[in-house]
Structure formats: structure tokens, C-alpha cells
Amino acid sequence: MDLLNVVQGLSKKTDSKIVMVVLDGVGGLPLERGGDTELAAAKTPNLDALAVDSQLGLVELVGAGITPGSGPGHLSLFGYDPLNYVVGRGALSAVGIGVKLNAGDVAVRGNFATLGAGRTVEDRRAGRPSDEKNAEIVARLRAAIPDIDGTPVEIYTESEHRFVVVFRAGREPLGANISDVDPQVTGETPRLAVAGDPASQKTANLINAFVERAEQTLAGEPQVNGVLFRGYSDVPHFPSFSDVYKLNAACIAAYPMYKGLASLVGMTVLEVDSVEDAPEGKLAALRAHWDEYDFFYFHVKKTDSTGEDGNFAAKVGKIEAFDALLPELLALRPDVLCIVGDHSTPSKLASHSWHPVPVLIHAEHSRRDQASRFTEEEAGRGSLGLRRGTDLMPLLMANALKLNKYGA
Amino acid sequence: MDLLNVVQGLSKKTDSKIVMVVLDGVGGLPLERGGDTELAAAKTPNLDALAVDSQLGLVELVGAGITPGSGPGHLSLFGYDPLNYVVGRGALSAVGIGVKLNAGDVAVRGNFATLGAGRTVEDRRAGRPSDEKNAEIVARLRAAIPDIDGTPVEIYTESEHRFVVVFRAGREPLGANISDVDPQVTGETPRLAVAGDPASQKTANLINAFVERAEQTLAGEPQVNGVLFRGYSDVPHFPSFSDVYKLNAACIAAYPMYKGLASLVGMTVLEVDSVEDAPEGKLAALRAHWDEYDFFYFHVKKTDSTGEDGNFAAKVGKIEAFDALLPELLALRPDVLCIVGDHSTPSKLASHSWHPVPVLIHAEHSRRDQASRFTEEEAGRGSLGLRRGTDLMPLLMANALKLNKYGA
Numbered sequence: 146m147d148l149l150n151v152v153q154g155l156s157k158k159t160d161s162k163i164v165m166v167v168l169d170g171v172g173g174l175p176l177e178r179g180g181d182t183e184l185a186a187a188k189t190p191n192l193d194a195l196a197v198d199s200q201l202g203l204v205e206l207v208g209a210g211i212t213p214g215s216g217p218g219h220l221s222l223f224g225y226d227p228l229n230y231v232v233g234r235g236a237l238s239a240v241g242i243g244v245k246l247n248a249g250d251v252a253v254r255g256n257f258a259t260l261g262a263g264r265t266v267e268d269r270r271a272g273r274p275s276d277e278k279n280a281e282i283v284a285r286l287r288a289a290i291p292d293i294d295g296t297p298v299e300i301y302t303e304s305e306h307r308f309v310v311v312f313r314a315g316r317e318p319l320g321a322n323i324s325d326v327d328p329q330v331t332g333e334t335p336r337l338a339v340a341g342d343p344a345s346q347k348t349a350n351l352i353n354a355f356v357e358r359a360e361q362t363l364a365g366e367p368q369v370n371g372v373l374f375r376g377y378s379d380v381p382h383f384p385s386f387s388d389v390y391k392l393n394a395a396c397i398a399a400y401p402m403y404k405g406l407a408s409l410v411g412m413t414v415l416e417v418d419s420v421e422d423a424p425e426g427k428l429a430a431l432r433a434h435w436d437e438y439d440f441f442y443f444h445v446k447k448t449d450s451t452g453e454d455g456n457f458a459a460k461v462g463k464i465e466a467f468d469a470l471l472p473e474l475l476a477l478r479p480d481v482l483c484i485v486g487d488h489s490t491p492s493k494l495a496s497h498s499w500h501p502v503p504v505l506i507h508a509e510h511s512r513r514d515q516a517s518r519f520t521e522e523e524a525g526r527g528s529l530g531l532r533r534g535t536d537l538m539p540l541l542m543a544n545a546l547k548l549n550k551y552g553a
Numbered sequence: 554m555d556l557l558n559v560v561q562g563l564s565k566k567t568d569s570k571i572v573m574v575v576l577d578g579v580g581g582l583p584l585e586r587g588g589d590t591e592l593a594a595a596k597t598p599n600l601d602a603l604a605v606d607s608q609l610g611l612v613e614l615v616g617a618g619i620t621p622g623s624g625p626g627h628l629s630l631f632g633y634d635p636l637n638y639v640v641g642r643g644a645l646s647a648v649g650i651g652v653k654l655n656a657g658d659v660a661v662r663g664n665f666a667t668l669g670a671g672r673t674v675e676d677r678r679a680g681r682p683s684d685e686k687n688a689e690i691v692a693r694l695r696a697a698i699p700d701i702d703g704t705p706v707e708i709y710t711e712s713e714h715r716f717v718v719v720f721r722a723g724r725e726p727l728g729a730n731i732s733d734v735d736p737q738v739t740g741e742t743p744r745l746a747v748a749g750d751p752a753s754q755k756t757a758n759l760i761n762a763f764v765e766r767a768e769q770t771l772a773g774e775p776q777v778n779g780v781l782f783r784g785y786s787d788v789p790h791f792p793s794f795s796d797v798y799k800l801n802a803a804c805i806a807a808y809p810m811y812k813g814l815a816s817l818v819g820m821t822v823l824e825v826d827s828v829e830d831a832p833e834g835k836l837a838a839l840r841a842h843w844d845e846y847d848f849f850y851f852h853v854k855k856t857d858s859t860g861e862d863g864n865f866a867a868k869v870g871k872i873e874a875f876d877a878l879l880p881e882l883l884a885l886r887p888d889v890l891c892i893v894g895d896h897s898t899p900s901k902l903a904s905h906s907w908h909p910v911p912v913l914i915h916a917e918h919s920r921r922d923q924a925s926r927f928t929e930e931e932a933g934r935g936s937l938g939l940r941r942g943t944d945l946m947p948l949l950m951a952n953a954l955k956l957n958k959y960g961a
Contacts, residue, residue, distance in 0.1 A: 173921065208944075210949075210950055210952075211556075211959050212958045216961055231960075237961050279844075491701060491918075493918070522920075
């Protein structure tokens, strides 16, 4: 049985406040065997002092050896098993560029393609156009296809050959069980979208009409003259944070993807003045809304971006920047403070990785470890043990005294 | 959701090579409280040096407190949850004596029994005959029952009162849903085999005919004059190693049981010149086939056999013998090297046991622990934590950079 359902039956509203800080991609590796990880190399006097008075452990967000994408990593942190709660490709793309989806809408991932004689696909990525070209094409399509037979159509640039289309539902929800237009190989024509159930018939018609009108609009283009679709998603229906945890939860993040994920689980997304992910604006938002919410998801992106760039020193710097901010966060006196990542992003690999992520829980009623620092190594010896990411929310709820006893 | 299915969706072919060394039954216990286990008592300079540069942990192959048989222990190591992927008793017996089963065949575990007046069972194990007597009886039955109505019948000695019958399927597969002939108590007659579904009717007829003809053949025997059957199995269909992991996998083992298990999951079983399980021939096979495969299952049996004999010193010796071989294995420079057991076999208990098994992963991108030796105690502090055996393959695949990211 899903622990989420158990927690939902036990959770209660109290005045205590939980702050979950997600240092995106914080887990790392040493560049040289025997060396320091980014966390170990960073000078973090405030995290060190906190670690002495906290409980540590490691979390695996999806499963052993599995490298989490940002979506599954965050869902796990929020208590939703990412193997059971899946955000479709289209919906994740929409969420990633900050498009709000409503119940009944369908989001679709599209590729621009090059079509040759007889509509055969010559290049499934249209020669990878520039982002500027992409935006130019999207603007033409927006003007040409504002709606199809009264159904509003929204078209968004993603990058290069990628774009997203959102079909807005009217009174009837749109189904998303539709076959791919993308033939997945060159030399064949785009396929007709076919509905897999009656509820998706209207959507299939919309897709086929879109393909036809897009080709008409782009007929004069030498390269970007066709569209291919695969990955149709309706809006995922997750039990909301307020239903499961009885929490009034707020998201403090700068990037659309994370705001979108938080919004999917029912958090209120706060306005944040945070150019380039600078933490000062986020801290200001936390202070300004401190009294209104009892759960804050506080996201720091740059620990991941620097890791993805393979820039060890820069990632160390972003960890140190967070450390400098920590006293002001602690000054708000959250009842439960958790510091964790949604996955590891070792600079050495310059990508997300499967390595378990260190986690720290600081709370009045938690046990303490003998740790002296917040590092992968100390976390590996921590008494929280090695856990699934979905264990975290129940632990935070318990430490906030927000869970009733299970059974008599 | 089964992690195996997730891994299947993420695995990719690469050039990196994985070696999984299974030191059968390697986990142990001290003879006296506070003393050394076999691993701790062994002088293992090479394993010690490797442990310093590796990540350690403990694996539980089936579940807490569950003592694994060799079949479930190995299936778990190979990533197949032994609670979901079951090799029937008959098939495991056949595999254990090196009999190859084909799709549609049925393997059956039999006991010789002593029947008295009116065919009532007097001894369900026929007084536990010697292995020689067993072989003599099997030879008589083979001569008397080469086939039944055209279905080929193969009869194999197992040990004492135990034997195995394989019915070879013709064009139609044989079903294995049949009631037991063994009444499980003395004083009753052997029961008629009854088919549980139409596909098993022919097999039930074969079983009943076999029982009748065996009793005719053995009518003059004072003790071994009847046969009882339970445990009918068709051939288990597991997703193959190449489907799940995209691995071209080879088995290097000397004993039939392990070759059979490897073959069941689709590994190529290499010819090994290894009298009495001597490791030199196995190492030669590994060297000879190094370029052809990207996964090697390397099995060492005698660590278990000596444990089963309750011979602590001999088990220590077998561990030291493997240690002496280790530098040559490392000289091949596998990208990922894993050393583990399929269960513990403490000499003190002279049997398999439930104790978690130490595991070591040595790989370029793994984290490291502060371990100085490969022992149960050091492994218990390792940052791989205490894990299910089925976690191991995903971890090895991840460390070999053979798994794509899960979700965006």
C-alpha cells in the first residue's frame, strides 16, 4: 500500500511550520578518487553547525541505480512515488515552460520536421533550427491557428526543433489516448493520429487538423515545413498537498519547471524577485509570507546548473552561497527544517546521477547523529539510513507533530 | 512496480564491462562470540586493498530473516525478485543436475517409497536408500520406461530417495497444473494425478501411467517399490538478460545448478576447465572470452561447500585462495567489479543462513567508504546500506553508465 494513503489518514492541521530546502542536484562525487565532493570541499560553517544538531541520512529518489529526472525527483520528495505518479511528456514540457494546465486540457510535445516530396519525412528535427527560428515559426503558427473549430489552441516555443501545443478543453474534457503522428523514421509520411478511445476522438481530429494547417502555413519554408507529434498528456490528477498532508503549502522557486511541479501537487506558487536564481529574493518571499503558510518548498537551482556544466568550483561556490544565507533562514525558527536534493549532479559526470542524495532533518524532536558536517560521507553514516525519497514527507510531518498514531 | 521493468526501459548498450563475482555462501559468523567471521579471519591483502577503494554494503537476497536457497539467491543477484520469479521444484531439480529443459517440457520431483499391502504407503522415503541403490533403481526404470505412448521420458538420479522425471513435449506443450500423487502421510495409497486444467490432462495421464509401470517394474523390491510425485514444473519464462539489461552475458561456473540458473536468464554458459571448482580454469575462461561479452557472472562454489561442512578453517582457506586470484582478475580492468554472495553459509551453522551478505562495488564513478577490509562488520557500515539483492544489478548497470535517466 502506498504510504501516501496512510499518511493522508493520519495527518492533522497544526501551527507548526516545515521548510524543505531543495538544493537541486546537490549530491556529488570527488573529481579524483579519494578527494572531496563538492559538499565536502565547500566552506560551510553554518551547515556544519546545523549538522551537529541534526539527523542525517541518504535518500534514493526513484530506486537503486536509477538517475532521476527533475520531475520524478521532486515528486518523490513531495511524497508521490514517481513510479506510480507519472507526469506525461507533454504535460511536463508545458509545466517546464510555465504553462498552467487545467483539468480536461491536453498538452502535446511536437517536433518541427523537414518534409520532402510526397510529404515524406526527410529530417525529424528540421535540421535543428535555432531557438530564434523556432520562435519565429511559432509566432507564424500562432497567428494562423488561434483555434480549431472553436477549441482554443496555444503554441509555445521550447527549444531548437521542440515546441508544445496545448488544446484547451471546453465543457467536455479532451482525451489523450492518441497514436503518434511521428513515424519515428525518415522516408515515411507523418501518420494520421488515431484515437484509442471515444473520449480521445475529438483530440485526434484536432491533431490531424493542426498538422494540415501547419503544413499549409509553412509551405514556403525550405527546412521547417512540417510538424510531428508524440507524447500526448492530459493533466495528471494527484491528490493535493492540502488533502494528503492538510498543509497550506507555498513554493519559492525561480524556474518554471519547479513552479509547475509544485503547482501540480497543489502548492501556492509565490511571486519571487530572483534574477538568475539569486537567493536574496527567495528569502524575502519566505519572510514576507511566513505567517500565511505552514509548509515552504524552497528551491535552489544553481547547485544543479553548475554541476551540469561540470564546473566543480562553481558548484562549491553555490553551496557556500546557500550556507551564507542559512542563518537568516534559521532565524525564522521553522519547527522542522529539511535540507535535501532532488538528485545528485556530480560535476565530474556533468549530468544527473543515480547516487543517493544527502538529507538533513533539524527538528526539536528528532534524534541526533555524531555528524560534524553535511556531506555525502557523513550522511552515509547517518541514523536516518538509506531511504526512498517518499519516506521524507512522512518523517517531516512526524517531526512537526502533524501525524496521528496508526492504530490503537 | 517491479524495478526490473523500469530498468528494462532505461538500459542501453555500451562498451563497458561488468564482472559479478559470486563467492557462494561467503557471509559467515564467528565460532565464538566476539571472534572473527571467516572473512575477518582470512588473510586477504588483495581484497583489503580493493575495499579501501570501493563502496560496501549488505544485501538481503529474499527478505528479512529468510534463508535463500541457491536458486532464489542467484535470481535476486541477477535482478529477478525471487518472490515474483519462481523456479518450480521440478525445474530447479532438473537445472540442478544439469538437465536442459525446453519450452513445453515438464519436470517432476519424485520420491521413492515403500508400499505395503493394498498399495498403502509404509515409508515415503523408502528407508532413504543409498545413492548407489537410487542409481540402480533409476537404471531399471530407464530401461522399462523409455517413453509413454510416444512421449519421451527421462529419469535422473538426484540423491537417496530423490529422483527427477522429465517429460519431453511434442508439438503441444505439456501443462503442469496437476495434483500430487504423494498423499503426504503413511497408511494411504498413492493418489491418482488429476489435471487442474485441460492443458495438463495429457501430463496427468503420463504421471499415472508412470506410477503404474514403475510399480510393475519394482514389484520384487523389498523397500524401493513405489514412486510418489509432487512439484510439477513447466519451464519458467523469465525476461532475458539481453532484453532487460541489453547485456551480452556469460556464465563462468563449474557446477550444473549455477550454469542452469544462468542459462534460465539467458546467459551464455562458457566451457570451463575447472576440476573441483579450482579457480585457475575459470580465470582462463574469463581471459579467453574477455572481448566477447560485457557481463561476466563468475561463480566460486567452495566457500559455500566448506561452510556447509562446518569447516571454518577450510572456508577461510577458500576465501584466501580467491584473494590470491584477485590481482589477475583486476588486471583485466573491468569497468565495474562486484564481489558478493548468494547467501551466507556460516561454518558455525553448517548450512545456508538468513544473515545479509557483504557486497563490494569497485567502479570509477562509485562513491567510496572508509573501509579497510571486506568483512561483514565493515560492510555493515558501508554507504551502500542494507539493501535488497535485486537492487544490485541496477547499481552495477548505473555504475557502468548503462542506464538512461528516468523522466525529464
